Amino acid sequence: MKNKQPHLLLQIALPVPFRRYFHYIFPDNEIWEGLQCGARVRVPFGTRELVGIFMGFVEYSDVPTDKLKPALALLDDNPLISKEIIELCLWACDYYHHPIGDVLLNSLPVLLRQGNPVPTLQEVYWRLTKLGDAVELNLLKRAPRQKTLLGYFKQNPLDISETQLRLLGVSKKNIALLQEKKWIEMGVVQNSPIDRQVLKENQSLILNEAQQVAVSAIVAARDTFQVFLLDGVTGSGKTEVYLQVIADVLKNRKQVLVLVPEIGLTPQTIQRFRERFAVPVIAFHSNLSEKERLNAWYLAHTGEARIVIGTRSAVFSSLPDLGLIIVDEEHDLSFKQQDNFRYHARDLAIMRAHFKKIPIILGSATPALETLYKAQQGKFVHLLLPNRAGDAELPLFSVLDIRNKSLEEGLSQPIIDEMRLHLKRGEQVMLFLNRRGFAPILMCHACGWMALCKRCDMRMTFHKQTQRLHCHHCDLQARLPLQCESCHDKNMQLVGVGTERLEQVLQKNFPEYSVARIDRDSTQRKGSMETLLDAIQKGDHQILIGTQMLAKGHHFPNVTLVTIVDADGGFFSGDFRALERMGQLLLQVAGRAGRVEKKGKVIIQTHHPDHPLLHQLFHGSYRQFATTILQERAATALPPHSFFALFRAEAYQLEHAMDFLKEVKILFQPTDKEMQLLGPIPAPMPKRAGRYRVQLLLQASQRPVLQNFLKGSLLQIEKIRLKQKVRWSLDVDPVEMF
Numbered sequence: 001m002k003n004k005q006p007h008l009l010l011q012i013a014l015p016v017p018f019r020r021y022f023h024y025i026f027p028d029n030e031i032w033e034g035l036q037c038g039a040r041v042r043v044p045f046g047t048r049e050l051v052g053i054f055m056g057f058v059e060y061s062d063v064p065t066d067k068l069k070p071a072l073a074l075l076d077d078n079p080l081i082s083k084e085i086i087e088l089c090l091w092a093c094d095y096y097h098h099p100i101g102d103v104l105l106n107s108l109p110v111l112l113r114q115g116n117p118v119p120t121l122q123e124v125y126w127r128l129t130k131l132g133d134a135v136e137l138n139l140l141k142r143a144p145r146q147k148t149l150l151g152y153f154k155q156n157p158l159d160i161s162e163t164q165l166r167l168l169g170v171s172k173k174n175i176a177l178l179q180e181k182k183w184i185e186m187g188v189v190q191n192s193p194i195d196r197q198v199l200k201e202n203q204s205l206i207l208n209e210a211q212q213v214a215v216s217a218i219v220a221a222r223d224t225f226q227v228f229l230l231d232g233v234t235g236s237g238k239t240e241v242y243l244q245v246i247a248d249v250l251k252n253r254k255q256v257l258v259l260v261p262e263i264g265l266t267p268q269t270i271q272r273f274r275e276r277f278a279v280p281v282i283a284f285h286s287n288l289s290e291k292e293r294l295n296a297w298y299l300a301h302t303g304e305a306r307i308v309i310g311t312r313s314a315v316f317s318s319l320p321d322l323g324l325i326i327v328d329e330e331h332d333l334s335f336k337q338q339d340n341f342r343y344h345a346r347d348l349a350i351m352r353a354h355f356k357k358i359p360i361i362l363g364s365a366t367p368a369l370e371t372l373y374k375a376q377q378g379k380f381v382h383l384l385l386p387n388r389a390g391d392a393e394l395p396l397f398s399v400l401d402i403r404n405k406s407l408e409e410g411l412s413q414p415i416i417d418e419m420r421l422h423l424k425r426g427e428q429v430m431l432f433l434n435r436r437g438f439a440p441i442l443m444c445h446a447c448g449w450m451a452l453c454k455r456c457d458m459r460m461t462f463h464k465q466t467q468r469l470h471c472h473h474c475d476l477q478a479r480l481p482l483q484c485e486s487c488h489d490k491n492m493q494l495v496g497v498g499t500e501r502l503e504q505v506l507q508k509n510f511p512e513y514s515v516a517r518i519d520r521d522s523t524q525r526k527g528s529m530e531t532l533l534d535a536i537q538k539g540d541h542q543i544l545i546g547t548q549m550l551a552k553g554h555h556f557p558n559v560t561l562v563t564i565v566d567a568d569g570g571f572f573s574g575d576f577r578a579l580e581r582m583g584q585l586l587l588q589v590a591g592r593a594g595r596v597e598k599k600g601k602v603i604i605q606t607h608h609p610d611h612p613l614l615h616q617l618f619h620g621s622y623r624q625f626a627t628t629i630l631q632e633r634a635a636t637a638l639p640p641h642s643f644f645a646l647f648r649a650e651a652y653q654l655e656h657a658m659d660f661l662k663e664v665k666i667l668f669q670p671t672d673k674e675m676q677l678l679g680p681i682p683a684p685m686p687k688r689a690g691r692y693r694v695q696l697l698l699q700a701s702q703r704p705v706l707q708n709f710l711k712g713s714l715l716q717i718e719k720i721r722l723k724q725k726v727r728w729s730l731d732v733d734p735v736e737m738f
């Protein structure tokens with residue numbers, strides 16, 4: 001009998017915060033004969049029952065034999081987590097020092113983590129009939145949903161599963177209506193999806209030379225591990241490169257994984273892939289219900305879905321025939337998970353491509369310095385798209401010195417004049433201000449007292465919409481004080497400009513035009529972002545104000561003027577990455593200006609018009625800008641010229657957090673001169689939501705030095721007594737230092 005070795009113990013990964021496996025007795029029961037690595041099992045754990053993953057057999061346990069319990073149930077005949085995903089998870093667990101059970105179970109949809117069965121294999125498939133094929137779509141004008149559905153069948157020559165139709169948002173009712181008319185019929189699955197026709201009709205654009213070079217290079221790397229940095233300004237046609245490489249991968253019967261930033265996973269993005277390819281495309285986005293998420297997982301896991309688009313967690317999707325990974329906007333911060341399991345999806349995607357021996361494309365107009373550095377070292381292939389595709393031109397930049405200029409709520413007169421010019425021509429203008437709310441400071445005019453959050457000691461922002469003060473760090477809200485809390489003077493002033501205030505001043509200055517504001521507050525309701533974007537595309541609004549939500553991905557062809565209201569924020573941050581971030585954000589915003597038909601203009605308001613980095617950014621190139629910053633990082637031995645890991649601790653009493661990290665530091669006495677420990681010191685944001693925050697920075701000149709060091713000492717932390725009083729975490733390769 002296969003695997004029947006009752007003297008062996010089961011090694012199980014469980015979703016608990018311990019860095020180890022748990023041992024259970026192998027039940028003496030036929031059901032367990034087919035047990036395979038990656039299958040789910042149900043086991044007793046304390047007073048609870050947990051679902052875990054079977055990881056292999058062991059002969060001995062450090063738990064006394066009479067304390068060991070038998071496993072309760074085997075939930076899967078086939079492994080749910082493939083060897084490939086297990087390999088990736090083991091690597092991630094090792095590198096980020098996160099408990100293995102948590103990492104493995106996180107790769108599954110919640111319903112499977114809870115122990116629910118995988119969806120049934122008896123899928124219902126639908127296909128077009130001859131009668132349906134003969135129907136003119138144009139005659140269905142008055143039944144738009146039926147028209148869309150029939151159109152979808154006409155484009156897909158083969159059977160479509162009901163699950164796929166549901167994922168496309170088709171209702172059961174409409175399927176039934178088409179069936180009643182005998183336009184579609186129920187079928188059984190005949191052709192495997194990989195035999196599907198790949199391209200819909202030939203919609204590919206004729207590539208320019210740089211695009212051609214890129215596509216050829218990536219296609220030539222088929223079935224080998226190779227990292228490509230596709231470095232091209234906004235509008236240079238990176239997406240077209242992705243699409244043409246994908247076409248090749250699909251023809252070779254492989255699946256494609258596309259990772260996008262949280263903000264980039266819009267219906268338009270998904271549509272662009274669905275329009276081009278006649279294969280099932282699924283998207284993992286935050287609006288999916290758990291049931292839909294399970295179905296999407298299942299379609300990817302069985303190979304039914306050929307293109308999977310998703311945000312960072314999609315890097316763990318089960319894809320048996322994976323042939324290509326794309327990370328779009330690879331510099332984006334949302335690829336880094338900032339709590340609990342602190343992984344970087346871009347870096348894991350590279351490891352996944354490495355294990356699977358396939359190419360991976362990192363695309364960006366403003367690559368992360370880490371990525372650029374690897375390209376400079378020759379570890380990544382650097383592919384450049386230096387110009388905008390087609391006939392579109394790059395926008396014209398001008399830096400506007402606002403020192404000593406009078407500003408009306410943050411806006412200078414030249415900006416107002418320029419706006420009027422563009423608006424009169426019937427064009428749209430966009431203003432970028434990365435500060436939501438009305439005013440970021442409420443200050444006493446008599447004594448200078450400022451309203452601070454009681455839980456964070458940080459300034460609170462006044463929001464006009466709610467007429468309250470909001471803390472942007474912990475979401476605490478408070479009433480507007482009628483008088484100063486320090487000197488009781490009643491003259492309280494709102495200082496500074498947020499998006500709400502900008503909206504107000506623009507409405508006053510341009511009463512004949514409509515203003516749209518896009519920030520987290522104005523897009524809170526589900527679907528409101530889409531509605532706003534639609535209205536902007538239709539031209540209902542002429543003046544657009546936005547925070548960084550507006551900076552990424554969206555395409556506004558009629559915007560010809562972009563104003564960066566305040567370019568000074570990044571110059572004075574404590575985070576050594578602030579300048580890099582600021583440059584990336586400013587260029588991303590600028591990239592919204594004038595794409596195909598109209599040349600755009602970008603105006604940057606600043607108090608530092610002579611800052612050399614601003615010049616390099618706007619009159620040179622991102623690469624010059626990046627090279628300068630990289631040189632500074634080299635001189636100061638900061639990443640990517642060294643490697644960081646950050647211990648964070650939070651506690652209601654400062655000493656607890658401080659003493660805890662002091663003990664950690666003692667545990668970690670480095671023997672290697674290549675290794676430095678800095679701290680513990682209060683975090684740049686020393687208090688949040690009532691907890692004091694302290695950090696201890698580990699810095700090493702080589703990655704392996706840091707890793708060996710952590711491996712040797714991490715388990716000891718479990719023994720520190722103060723552990724009960726603090727919340728602590730370890731962040732390997734932190735992207736934010738707060």
Ligand code: ADP
Nearest residue numbers: 205206207208234235236237238239240389390
């Ligand atoms: P990016 O992803 O780099 O921002 P896109 O791929 O979205 O750029 O391309 C920007 C615009 O240029 C799109 O409207 C696209 O259709 C067009 N485009 C891309 N490649 C070409 C090409 N080779 N010829 C003509 N137009 C192109």
Ligand code: ZN
Nearest residue numbers: 444447484487
């Ligand atoms: Zn006062």
Ligand code: ZN
Nearest residue numbers: 453456471474
């Ligand atoms: Zn707060």
